[in-house]
Amino acid sequence: MMQSLRLRLVIGAMVAVVLILLLVGFGLSRIFSDYVAERYRTDMSAVIDQLAAGLELKDGKALLDRKPADPRFDLPGSGLYWQIVSERGEVFRSRSLWDLEIPVAALVPGDYGFSATEGPDGAQLFVHSRRILVEEPDGSRNFTLLAAFDRSVMDDALLDYHSAIGFMLALTAAVLVAAAFLQIGIGLAPLASLQSDVALVRSGLSRAVKEGGPRELRPLVGELNHLLRERETAIERARARASDLAHGLKTPLTVLLQLADNLPLAQRDLARQQIDLIRQRADRQLQSARLGVEQMAVTELAALVGKLVSVLKPVTEHRGVAWRVEIDEALTVDMDAADLAEALGNVLDNATRFAATAIHVSGRIEGERLLIDVEDDGEGVAEEALSGIAGRGVHLDDKDPGSGLGLAISQDVLTAYGGSMRFSRSSMGGLKVSLAVPRNGG
Incomplete structure (x- = not known):
């Protein structure tokens, strides 16, 4: 069991700081991760909207007359991709996919609400998809539009954020712990002052503990002073009783010594020795009555x-x-x-x-x-x-x-x-x- 009040307060403060910052860090991480995922989802939806706007049917043939303008779609393995697949097997895809076709049927659920598949360089892709229905005079046709990006791009962004937020949280923890130490030091300072006042009383330099100080310590100071007053009263009573006992024994012992002079020589020495022993033991008991009540001296x-x-x-x-x-x-x-x-x-x-x-x-x-x-x-x-x-x-x-x-x-x-x-x-x-x-x- 911890005997130090300061240690208890420090450990309590540190545990509270760590728990709170862990909760804050977890909350901020979750919020930012969801925010980043939503931004990527919004960007991919915008790509799909552009694809859908440029897709049309003419004489039964699917045409894409407008493509997304981002130059990364034209750079093989750039990390940003799109693809259109019709129900008849027609495929349109960005040059960044090169000769790779994203397998719509083989997509698996991924993190953050995206689908996942393997990209041109073997890295994992996050895929956002949408099915649309394009009308034509002879009927309608279903298309699956996909926009994808390398997962590593999003992971790198989250890692940079987590590194920055981790540093900030560690710095915050250090500041809060330092503040806790300062607060504990200020809070316990009155106890150190009280200890000094009690030491002055114990050493005989003061008769009572100084009044005042924090409101929470005033009852304790009052009880200490009350105890000191009771102790002083007990000392005076002990001294009075010791004095009464000393005077009460002095006369009978003197009489006994005088009577011993009338005894034969051998008995006289024995009587005097015993009377002297009684006096010494009485003095010792009087001394014992005084001991322990006058210790406040140096x-x-x-x-x-x-x-x-x-x-x-x-x-x-x-x-x-x-x-x-x-x-x-x-x-x-x-x-x-x-x-x-x-x-x-x-x-x-x-x-x-x-x-x-x-x-x-x-x-x-x-x-x-x-x-x-x-x-x-x-x-x-x-x-x-x-x-x-x-x-x-x-x-x-x-x-x-x-x-x-x-x-x-x-x-x-x-x-x-x-x-x-x-x-x-x-x-x-x-x-x-x-x-x-x-x-x-x-």
């Missing part, structure tokens, strides 16, 4: 990575870890800066903890995606364990004191934006994490 990747590296670099200085960042300044990501910072920050934080001497951060465009690669030269992760390291509570190192939620949070953030995260072995020897984000909302 973030400069190089600038954001620079800020994250400047924060994390001091952590690795005492170990002599070298940072290498290769990101084009023009690269942008269609994500909220805070969301991207959280997703990428967790990955970079892991790299700072496990890198031995180097961390490499790069960004590139691959098809419809933007890829951000973070690599280190640490010990890495076994191949069989790569697919599960983004799970909740999974630690890259048994001695890792973290919650095991960092990569899981990054995965959730990317998923909310239609992206993904892939793990593999780095050429540097450690872990390579590739964050993929669809371009332009993908």
